[in-house]
Amino acid sequence: xxxxxxxxxxxxxxxxxxxxxxxxxxxxxxxxxxxxxxxxxxxxxxxxxxxxxxxxxxxxxxxxxxxxxxxxxxxxxxxxxxxxxxxxxxxxxxxxxxxxxxxxxxxxxxxxxxxxxxxxxxxxxxxxxxxxxxxxxxxxxxxxxxxxx
Amino acid sequence: xxxxxxxxxxxxxxxxxxxxxxxxxxxxxxxxxxxxxxxxxxxxxxxxxxxxxxxxxxxxxxxxxxxxxxxxxxxxxxxxxxxxxxxxxxxxxxxxxxxxxxxxxxxxxxxxxxxxxxxxxxxxxxxxxxxxxxxxxxxxxxxxxxxxxxxxxxxxxxxxxxxxxxxxxxxxxxxxxxxxxxxxxxxxxxxxxxxxxxxxxxxxxxxxxxxxxxxxxxxxxxxxxxxxxxxxxxxxxxxxxxxxxxxxxxxxxxxxxxxxxxxxxxxxxxxxxxxxxxxxxxxxxxxxxxxxxxxxxxxxxxxxxxxxxxxxxxxxxxxxxxxxxxxxxxxxxxxxxxxxxxxxxxxxxxxxxxxxxxxxxxxxxxxxxxxxxxxxxxxxxxxxxxxxxxxxxxxxxxxxxxxxxxxxxxxxxxxxxxxxxxxxxxxxxxxxxxxxxxxxxxxxxxxxxxxxxxxxx
Numbered sequence: 001x002x003x004x005x006x007x008x009x010x011x012x013x014x015x016x017x018x019x020x021x022x023x024x025x026x027x028x029x030x031x032x033x034x035x036x037x038x039x040x041x042x043x044x045x046x047x048x049x050x051x052x053x054x055x056x057x058x059x060x061x062x063x064x065x066x067x068x069x070x071x072x073x074x075x076x077x078x079x080x081x082x083x084x085x086x087x088x089x090x091x092x093x094x095x096x097x098x099x100x101x102x103x104x105x106x107x108x109x110x111x112x113x114x115x116x117x118x119x120x121x122x123x124x125x126x127x128x129x130x131x132x133x134x135x136x137x138x139x140x141x142x143x144x145x146x147x148x149x
Numbered sequence: 150x151x152x153x154x155x156x157x158x159x160x161x162x163x164x165x166x167x168x169x170x171x172x173x174x175x176x177x178x179x180x181x182x183x184x185x186x187x188x189x190x191x192x193x194x195x196x197x198x199x200x201x202x203x204x205x206x207x208x209x210x211x212x213x214x215x216x217x218x219x220x221x222x223x224x225x226x227x228x229x230x231x232x233x234x235x236x237x238x239x240x241x242x243x244x245x246x247x248x249x250x251x252x253x254x255x256x257x258x259x260x261x262x263x264x265x266x267x268x269x270x271x272x273x274x275x276x277x278x279x280x281x282x283x284x285x286x287x288x289x290x291x292x293x294x295x296x297x298x299x300x301x302x303x304x305x306x307x308x309x310x311x312x313x314x315x316x317x318x319x320x321x322x323x324x325x326x327x328x329x330x331x332x333x334x335x336x337x338x339x340x341x342x343x344x345x346x347x348x349x350x351x352x353x354x355x356x357x358x359x360x361x362x363x364x365x366x367x368x369x370x371x372x373x374x375x376x377x378x379x380x381x382x383x384x385x386x387x388x389x390x391x392x393x394x395x396x397x398x399x400x401x402x403x404x405x406x407x408x409x410x411x412x413x414x415x416x417x418x419x420x421x422x423x424x425x426x427x428x429x430x431x432x433x434x435x436x437x438x439x440x441x442x443x444x445x446x447x448x449x450x451x452x453x454x455x456x457x458x459x460x461x462x463x464x465x466x467x468x469x470x471x472x473x474x475x476x477x478x479x480x481x482x483x484x485x486x487x488x489x490x491x492x493x494x495x496x497x498x499x500x501x502x503x504x505x506x507x508x509x510x511x512x513x514x515x516x517x518x519x520x521x522x523x524x525x526x527x528x529x530x531x532x533x534x535x536x537x538x539x540x541x542x543x544x545x546x547x548x549x550x551x552x553x554x555x556x557x558x559x560x561x562x563x564x565x566x567x568x569x570x571x572x573x574x575x576x577x578x579x580x581x582x583x584x585x586x587x588x589x590x591x592x593x594x595x596x597x598x599x600x601x602x603x604x605x606x
Contacts, residue, residue: 024455025595032457032485108597113589129586132570132598138477140565140597141589 007035007107012097015069018144022112023073025142030082037077037084038104041066042093094130102136109139150178153254155245158216165260165290166224168441174229176328182224183248184217186210186238242278249285258288280415286321286445293439302330302382306403308413309337309371317445318414319375326380333384336402337371338391339363345504349548349556354504357390364388400437408440415444459487462563464554467524470569470601475528477599478567479538486537490561491525494545494553513546551587558594565595
């Protein structure tokens with residue numbers, strides 16, 4: 001079943017609307033290249049405050065809900081045709097995505113962008129832009145179009 | 150179409166009711182005529198005031214019920230559609246909206262009162278509030294409407310803008326046209342400065358008339374967005390330059406084309422945003438005292454339709470990284486074919502603003518341009534034609550690379566951009582930034598960045 005030459009597309013999602021637009025695009029690319037999709041979500045570690053962890057819901061319940069959300073998207077991909085695996089990663093978003101892509105030998109990374117501009121861009125930055133700087137494979141960014149034609 | 154029509158027995162309200170009955174008859178629906186009485190409001194300072202107020206209210210209610218019955222039977226006599234009536238007391242806008250959702254009406258119809266500006270300012274307008282608060286389409290009918298004959302087909306103007314807010318207006322038109330033959334004019338207004346920047350059109354451009362390049366681009370967008378319309382009637386697209394006064398331009402176009410109905414997205418702005426953007430419903434009604442206006446609330450944004458990438462803009466600066474990106478673009482389309490727009494930007498400063506002046510200094514000569522185009526053509530892989538990939542070559546003269554590429558992508562309407570870049574060393578990155586990052590930030594189309602083979606310092 002698993003072909004040696006099958007390419008892998010790494011699709012990172014944060015479950016936002018923008019990510020789901022990227023998911024549709026990933027299906028299209030995977031279908032036309034016969035690649036399989038590795039769907040990942042990165043959980044960033046809680047910021048440690050002196051008085052204890054910033055939030056404490058990082059228990060099984062949180063993982064279960066992330067897993068559920070990932071599976072829902074994975075089955076959407078598989079219904080459209082391409083094979084799909086899911087994985088939850090933990091650590092800094094950018095480096096986890098690029099590291100995992102290297103490990104898989106991914107031929108492409110697909111990401112949604114929120115299209116933040118101005119102040120929110122400066123403050124929040126863009127995961128996509130950082131991934132572009134560090135990735136060893138092509139990165140396809142899919143903007144979430146808030147404007148219609 | 151199930152229509153709820155509010156009435157206060159004004160001549161304006163009668164015109165609205167007739168329009169509603171006509172529409173219901175054509176679409177095979179029904180009309181409910183509704184009157185809202187003011188709430189019982191006893192004065193707290195007069196002894197026995199509540200009894201008094203109740204008696205007054207009862208008398209009023211009887212009178213209103215009689216008037217409503219008359220209005221209902223007058224509508225029934227027009228024939229063609231079932232008419233029911235309903236009476237209630239309370240705040241009129243809230244009662245209307247509640248009733249509309251209880252009866253799951255498809256449309257709320259109201260007459261515009263003949264109030265003057267100052268009266269409206271003092272009293273506010275029920276219609277205005279209903280338009281603003283309603284979660285379903287609201288049709289405002291001005292008093293002068295009823296006198297005009299309405300021939301088949303209905304001539305409808307749909308005002309579209311770049312936002313999703315007008316998506317609801319489009320789907321209403323689709324529903325309407327399934328029942329009624331409509332000639333539709335889709336009007337897209339644009340702000341010249343914005344469109345010139347988006348498309349990167351330079352040199353002295355027309356500022357007040359429509360610019361042919363903008364018109365053809367936006368017309369294609371509108372046609373793509375509207376797609377195929379079912380039902381009978383003509384369809385045309387009008388694209389007009391507009392400096393601010395949206396309402397005035399819409400009414401002007403509607404008049405010039407003798408439209409019977411204007412359909413537009415309702416702007417549901419609240420709080421401060423309402424102060425900076427005066428409600429358009431009132432202005433429209435003031436400007437067009439003879440054309441009914443239908444406001445459709447924005448729909449929840451449908452997820453954008455994703456198409457397989459078939460047209461790709463590949464950019465190169467003739468460095469190793471750029472040429473790798475070109476190969477990446479052909480690789481993306483290999484096996485199913487498509488169009489590659491090979492693009493190189495000859496960077497030079499442009500005049501500011503670029504749409505107003507021309508900056509000839511540093512412009513490419515024909516020979517230089519031909520040389521660059523030949524270099525681009527040399528990058529086309531030998532087996533491109535076998536894979537069914539067509540190549541177009543473009544040299545963009547002027548501007549900064551990132552901006553020029555995003556603008557070229559808009560002009561060419563490509564599905565995605567492919568460019569090299571990425572892995573710059575930290576120092577170089579901090580100093581120069583990267584064209585790729587700037588493109589990712591600015592483009593509203595997918596961008597594929599192919600990492601350059603430089604070291605990862």
